[in-house]
Amino acid sequence: MIIVKVGGGRGINIEGIVKDLAELDHKFIVVHGANAVRDEIAERLGKPKRVITSVSGYASVFSDEAAMDAILMGYSGLKNKRIVELCQQNGINAIGLSGLDGKLIQGERNKGIRVKQGEKVIILRDYSGKPRRVNKELIELLLAHGYVPVLCIPILDENNVAINSENDDIINILQQALHAEKIIQLIEAPGFLADKDDENSLVRNIPKDELAARESKVEGRMKRKMLAIRKLFADGASTVIIGDGRAPHPIKDALEGKGTTIK
Amino acid sequence: MIIVKVGGGRGINIEGIVKDLAELDHKFIVVHGANAVRDEIAERLGKPKRVITSVSGYASVFSDEAAMDAILMGYSGLKNKRIVELCQQNGINAIGLSGLDGKLIQGERNKGIRVKQGEKVIILRDYSGKPRRVNKELIELLLAHGYVPVLCIPILDENNVAINSENDDIINILQQALHAEKIIQLIEAPGFLADKDDENSLVRNIPKDELAARESKVEGRMKRKMLAIRKLFADGASTVIIGDGRAPHPIKDALEGKGTTIK
Numbered sequence: 001m002i003i004v005k006v007g008g009g010r011g012i013n014i015e016g017i018v019k020d021l022a023e024l025d026h027k028f029i030v031v032h033g034a035n036a037v038r039d040e041i042a043e044r045l046g047k048p049k050r051v052i053t054s055v056s057g058y059a060s061v062f063s064d065e066a067a068m069d070a071i072l073m074g075y076s077g078l079k080n081k082r083i084v085e086l087c088q089q090n091g092i093n094a095i096g097l098s099g100l101d102g103k104l105i106q107g108e109r110n111k112g113i114r115v116k117q118g119e120k121v122i123i124l125r126d127y128s129g130k131p132r133r134v135n136k137e138l139i140e141l142l143l144a145h146g147y148v149p150v151l152c153i154p155i156l157d158e159n160n161v162a163i164n165s166e167n168d169d170i171i172n173i174l175q176q177a178l179h180a181e182k183i184i185q186l187i188e189a190p191g192f193l194a195d196k197d198d199e200n201s202l203v204r205n206i207p208k209d210e211l212a213a214r215e216s217k218v219e220g221r222m223k224r225k226m227l228a229i230r231k232l233f234a235d236g237a238s239t240v241i242i243g244d245g246r247a248p249h250p251i252k253d254a255l256e257g258k259g260t261t262i263k
Numbered sequence: 264m265i266i267v268k269v270g271g272g273r274g275i276n277i278e279g280i281v282k283d284l285a286e287l288d289h290k291f292i293v294v295h296g297a298n299a300v301r302d303e304i305a306e307r308l309g310k311p312k313r314v315i316t317s318v319s320g321y322a323s324v325f326s327d328e329a330a331m332d333a334i335l336m337g338y339s340g341l342k343n344k345r346i347v348e349l350c351q352q353n354g355i356n357a358i359g360l361s362g363l364d365g366k367l368i369q370g371e372r373n374k375g376i377r378v379k380q381g382e383k384v385i386i387l388r389d390y391s392g393k394p395r396r397v398n399k400e401l402i403e404l405l406l407a408h409g410y411v412p413v414l415c416i417p418i419l420d421e422n423n424v425a426i427n428s429e430n431d432d433i434i435n436i437l438q439q440a441l442h443a444e445k446i447i448q449l450i451e452a453p454g455f456l457a458d459k460d461d462e463n464s465l466v467r468n469i470p471k472d473e474l475a476a477r478e479s480k481v482e483g484r485m486k487r488k489m490l491a492i493r494k495l496f497a498d499g500a501s502t503v504i505i506g507d508g509r510a511p512h513p514i515k516d517a518l519e520g521k522g523t524t525i526k
């Protein structure tokens with residue numbers, strides 16, 4: 001079993017990914033992003049993405065109700081169903097699901113972020129949180145009947161309210177439930193870069209024991225990604241591949257070792 | 264088994280419908296519209312609904328690619344998932360699906376509409392068509408495992424392309440596959456009105472044998488609805504109820520005979 005994580009950037013070659021998946025010899029599920037589409041919808045609807053900065057200096061997207069609507073439109077609606085359509089055209093009997101459907105992914109809503117408002121510190125609480133539980137039975141039921149689950153946010157919180165959540169965390173909770181052998185992560189870069197600004201600094205292989213050391217040398221999103229990848233191995237993965245989602249054959253390339261292979 | 268068709272108008276009381284459904288003693292599936300939400304999204308994105316008139320004088324919505332995107336955002340995204348969320352909050356383990364998912368509803372794309380362009384007659388072909396086949400196995404698989412399918416457009420055409428389709432036709436094809444005992448249709452009116460402009464002209468009961476006669480006395484959408492309802496009986500329905508989707512308890516009211524009951 002393979003978990004395929006597809007980034008939500010504008011440059012991701014979804015057609016190429018789906019064509020490759022159609023030739024795959026393994027069972028797989030797909031988890032996709034849609035941030036570019038979501039941002040564009042939010043912008044065009046006059047509700048652009050809002051970023052807030054916490055008292056401790058940490059910046060994050062604020063998912064208010066309008067932002068959740070944009071996620072439902074962009075992720076669960078436009079992007080998810082266009083991927084499903086493409087899958088169907090390539091002979092993959094995909095079923096697109098959000099974390100809400102069949103309680104597929106349940107989580108816990110964040111308590112709120114402390115931000116400065118003038119002189120005061122107030123707590124802003126948005127619709128975001130951490131995934132905690134997967135409806136493994138539903139995924140296995142669909143796979144057993146020949147369907148390919150194509151998953152995206154939002155997920156449900158503890159009160160069954162739709163919340164935003166990080167796909168890296170969702171991949172981790174899926175791996176805890178499904179124990180996939182391989183996880184392929186397709187991003188808008190050739191793989192893991194030693195120097196994030198230099199596409200020629202691709203690191204082809206990382207022994208999994210070196211992940212902690214790598215983690216300490218990078219920053220921001222890539223640091224969080226390294227931590228997330230370490231957890232995947234703790235939950236039974238034998239291989240994690242970070243591949244170029246922009247390539248003509250993103251999945252084939254990833255499996256042939258053209259990205260960063262972590263074992 | 265009950266098929267519940269929920270209209271997509273702004274005035275439909277979705278909360279009331281879901282609360283009623285949570286107390287229902289039967290298996291059921293939901294098919295919903297979202298035309299108000301879709302129109303608003305299309306408008307706000309600067310791609311308002313386009314209506315074309317055929318050479319024979321028949322007006323219809325033209326579903327171009329931008330219109331399909333608005334359907335994916337409004338129906339499969341925003342509306343479908345907000346209904347699923349509400350279901351989960353009321354203890355209904357809903358799974359929201361479009362006709363694309365698992366090839367749930369497959370159809371045939373319309374050949375095109377003949378329209379005048381200046382002196383010439385041209386054929387405009389959009390993404391719309393008629394549903395022809397239902398993946399009954401998938402619906403029954405989900406129902407058997409305690410999930411409630413919540414369905415909406417688009418559907419797939421013969422080339423696995425997403426197309427728009429009429430919910431009345433979708434209800435008919437579902438009934439052919441599922442042979443539901445009752446079909447409840449919730450609209451923005453008290454039920455079938457003898458005079459479409461007078462809400463006090465509600466017809467409480469229509470013997471199914473009188474449907475053909477009724478059909479000849481009404482026009483437009485209601486005429487098509489009467490024809491569609493006749494087909495439901497041909498496919499095994501014992502009762503069709505047209506009820507007020509705006510009421511505090513739309514489903515309870517419908518089952519208690521407050522709308523139009525056709526037997």
